[in-house]
Amino acid sequence: MPRITIDEQEIEVVAGATIIQAAGQAGIDIPRYCYHPGLSIVGVCRICLVEIEGMPKLQVACYTPVAEGMVVSTKSERVQQARKHVLEFLLANHPIDCPVCDQAGECWLQEYYMQFGLYDPKMQEDKNKKHKAVVVGPHVILDAERCILCTRCVRFCDEISQTHELGIFNRGDHAELMPMPGVALENPYSVNTVDICPVGALTERDFRFKTRVWYLDTTPSVCAGCSTGCNIEIHTNTERTYKAEGRRVARLKPRYNAHINQFWICDEGRYGFLHVDADNRITRPAVRQSDGFEPVSWQDALQTLAEEIEKTRHGGGKIGVIGSAQMTVEDLYVLREFSRRFLGGDKIPVHLRPFEEPYHDDFLISKDRHPNTRGAELLGFSVSPAGISKMLEACHKGEIELLFVFHHILGRGFESGYIDEAFAKCRRVIFIGSNEQATSERAHMLLPASTWVEKEGSFVNRDGRIQKLNQALAPLGESKPEWKILRDLSRILGNALAYFEPGDIFAELAASHPAFQGLSLHDIPADGLLLSTTAAEAMAVAGEPG
Amino acid sequence: MSFSLSEQTEAKIDQVMQRYPEKRAATLPILHLIQEEKGWISDEAQNYVAQRVEVPPIKIREVLSFYTLLHTRKIGKFHFQVCRTVACTLRGGKSILQHLEKKLGIKSGETSADGMFTLTEVECLAACEIAPMLQLNDDYIGPLTPEKLDELIDGLK
Numbered sequence: 001m002p003r004i005t006i007d008e009q010e011i012e013v014v015a016g017a018t019i020i021q022a023a024g025q026a027g028i029d030i031p032r033y034c035y036h037p038g039l040s041i042v043g044v045c046r047i048c049l050v051e052i053e054g055m056p057k058l059q060v061a062c063y064t065p066v067a068e069g070m071v072v073s074t075k076s077e078r079v080q081q082a083r084k085h086v087l088e089f090l091l092a093n094h095p096i097d098c099p100v101c102d103q104a105g106e107c108w109l110q111e112y113y114m115q116f117g118l119y120d121p122k123m124q125e126d127k128n129k130k131h132k133a134v135v136v137g138p139h140v141i142l143d144a145e146r147c148i149l150c151t152r153c154v155r156f157c158d159e160i161s162q163t164h165e166l167g168i169f170n171r172g173d174h175a176e177l178m179p180m181p182g183v184a185l186e187n188p189y190s191v192n193t194v195d196i197c198p199v200g201a202l203t204e205r206d207f208r209f210k211t212r213v214w215y216l217d218t219t220p221s222v223c224a225g226c227s228t229g230c231n232i233e234i235h236t237n238t239e240r241t242y243k244a245e246g247r248r249v250a251r252l253k254p255r256y257n258a259h260i261n262q263f264w265i266c267d268e269g270r271y272g273f274l275h276v277d278a279d280n281r282i283t284r285p286a287v288r289q290s291d292g293f294e295p296v297s298w299q300d301a302l303q304t305l306a307e308e309i310e311k312t313r314h315g316g317g318k319i320g321v322i323g324s325a326q327m328t329v330e331d332l333y334v335l336r337e338f339s340r341r342f343l344g345g346d347k348i349p350v351h352l353r354p355f356e357e358p359y360h361d362d363f364l365i366s367k368d369r370h371p372n373t374r375g376a377e378l379l380g381f382s383v384s385p386a387g388i389s390k391m392l393e394a395c396h397k398g399e400i401e402l403l404f405v406f407h408h409i410l411g412r413g414f415e416s417g418y419i420d421e422a423f424a425k426c427r428r429v430i431f432i433g434s435n436e437q438a439t440s441e442r443a444h445m446l447l448p449a450s451t452w453v454e455k456e457g458s459f460v461n462r463d464g465r466i467q468k469l470n471q472a473l474a475p476l477g478e479s480k481p482e483w484k485i486l487r488d489l490s491r492i493l494g495n496a497l498a499y500f501e502p503g504d505i506f507a508e509l510a511a512s513h514p515a516f517q518g519l520s521l522h523d524i525p526a527d528g529l530l531l532s533t534t535a536a537e538a539m540a541v542a543g544e545p546g
Numbered sequence: 547m548s549f550s551l552s553e554q555t556e557a558k559i560d561q562v563m564q565r566y567p568e569k570r571a572a573t574l575p576i577l578h579l580i581q582e583e584k585g586w587i588s589d590e591a592q593n594y595v596a597q598r599v600e601v602p603p604i605k606i607r608e609v610l611s612f613y614t615l616l617h618t619r620k621i622g623k624f625h626f627q628v629c630r631t632v633a634c635t636l637r638g639g640k641s642i643l644q645h646l647e648k649k650l651g652i653k654s655g656e657t658s659a660d661g662m663f664t665l666t667e668v669e670c671l672a673a674c675e676i677a678p679m680l681q682l683n684d685d686y687i688g689p690l691t692p693e694k695l696d697e698l699i700d701g702l703k
Contacts, residue, residue: 166604
């Protein structure tokens with residue numbers, strides 16, 4: 001491995017590494033626009049110029065491989081001067097419209113200009129006019145004047161999404177980023193181009209003008225859109241929601257995870273938060289009356305429910321539960337324990353046969369749109385796609401008196417009236433979920449559950465990797481995480497489940513389940529942990545197919 | 547619209563493609579061959595080249611937009627490219643252009659309605675010794691005077 005010296009620091013680096021990578025290893029940040037570790041290297045922006053002893057000219061750090069004994073300076077006078085002039089050229093046609101630009105605050109032109117701008121610019125040429133506010137796709141808008149032609153987005157469309165929508169047309173300072181005529185930037189990963197755009201050329205149509213980025217808080221978490229479990233950052237805007245129609249989640253951004261999503265997330269997952277602050281959120285418990293739902297207090301709702309459970313059990317009736325793989329490992333564990341204690345624990349189904357196959361690919365979008373199917377499987381839930389249909393059949397036959405439904409939308413994909421009939425045969429249907437939908441409309445009682453951005457817990461992704469969710473927001477209204485709802489209910493029923501936070505639940509699980517042995521919720525690393533597969537598989541085999 | 551080339555051009559393209567280890571390296575020679583036959587590069591031609599050299603069509607479009615000597619619009623049978631750089635301008639290039647505009651009845655950048663003439667202004671063609679000059683199709687002509695131009699155009703008709 002070659003030894004090189006960067007800024008008087010001697011380091012050993014992997015052969016074939018470029019200077020920018022080697023510097024990163026030494027904790028030295030070389031400025032970059034076109035260089036992106038997830039894309040091919042082109043060396044077009046020239047901002048990463050460094051001085052190498054023995055070379056007459058400055059070299060681009062992103063493209064130059066290290067060699068034994070190389071002595072590099074990233075801070076010399078010559079380098080500083082060069083950066084100033086490169087920036088001057090990059091800004092030659094840039095409109096400098098920061099006050100109205102959505103990128104302001106996370107713009108690398110601003111960032112580097114503050115660090116080493118030429119504060120007395122010499123450029124006197126007129127700026128070229130280019131296309132502005134071009135809607136290039138369903139989620140992305142382009143301002144070609146702000147573009148510095150780094151081609152990151154072009155390379156993303158060529159190399160990652162492989163859809164080739166974007167190109168650089170014309171020549172010299174007339175060169176302009178544009179989509180292919182007649183083609184929209186609408187691949188399933190299109191908004192990653194906005195993430196990697198170092199300037200304000202590509203911005204997100206949904207997020208645009210809603211808030212300034214410096215008002216956002218960031219919480220690392222995991223996408224709940226499918227079983228891939230891409231790592232995300234939840235950007236929340238809690239103090240200025242009036243600027244964004246009351247929305248607290250401003251946007252989701254990908255978070256690097258070498259094992260799963262690298263730098264990317266899909267568009268479907270990215271906009272998977274829109275229900276969090278939607279108007280149809282269920283914010284209070286409610287009970288159906290003749291003229292619609294009547295809000296009740298948690299105390300009253302759970303009291304009524306406890307009485308229903310006891311009545312059913314005394315009468316020898318059966319209680320059905322439809323779980324959901326949208327729930328965290330902790331929620332599911334508590335549901336399992338609750339069910340064993342109070343409902344006569346059966347294997348609880350969590351999956352519904354999809355009425356149409358969703359889009360999926362061999363990159364990040366899984367066919368299974370549930371984030372925690374593996375978790376549910378490990379905990380002994382039935383993940384057979386026919387599970388819920390069987391439960392509904394039992395309802396239809398009048399075998400179930402009391403039915404709990406978590407989250408699932410039961411409506412589309414069934415013959416019209418089938419769900420109504422099934423529910424009518426049950427004495428009570430209790431819906432626990434976050435938003436009003438087909439199931440909640442037909443239920444007798446609604447209990448508001450918090451969404452995944454409002455709770456702490458864990459998901460196990462399709463590869464068996466356990467990952468931690470962090471709470472980014474307080475639960476909306478009176479909603480609570482499912483485990484809390486069940487714990488509170490258990491207190492009324494007597495024989496209470498004693499958990500105070502998801503960590504307690506996880507500790508109990510870790511003590512009793514081989515796949516989770518020795519783990520603690522708060523010690524799950526930022527990039528997750530692959531559960532020991534032998535244990536995981538052993539459990540999966542032990543559980544009979546539902 | 548289907549796109550087809552003459553057998554000769556197809557044969558030349560096959561030959562050109564063998565010259566390069568990478569197919570896309572043949573992009574420019576192929577574009578020249580097509581322009582030689584068709585006079586310009588249509589969208590269909592662009593897609594055909596993309597297919598031949600195995601790249602997405604947008605990559606060919608980028609190349610076409612980069613080079614002004616590849617035409618993406620139909621041009622006239624006679625293409626006048628008038629130099630507008632310093633040497634020619636000092637020697638009266640501007641009046642040559644104005645005279646052409648008047649004579650042909652079209653402005654710079656336009657093609658006559660009968661499809662005979664196209665007039666464009668170009669940067670230095672490296673023939674300052676014959677300034678003011680223009681390029682007519684593949685030939686350099688200069689030094690020019692309005693009288694010589696009249697003669698030239700009448701000879702074309």
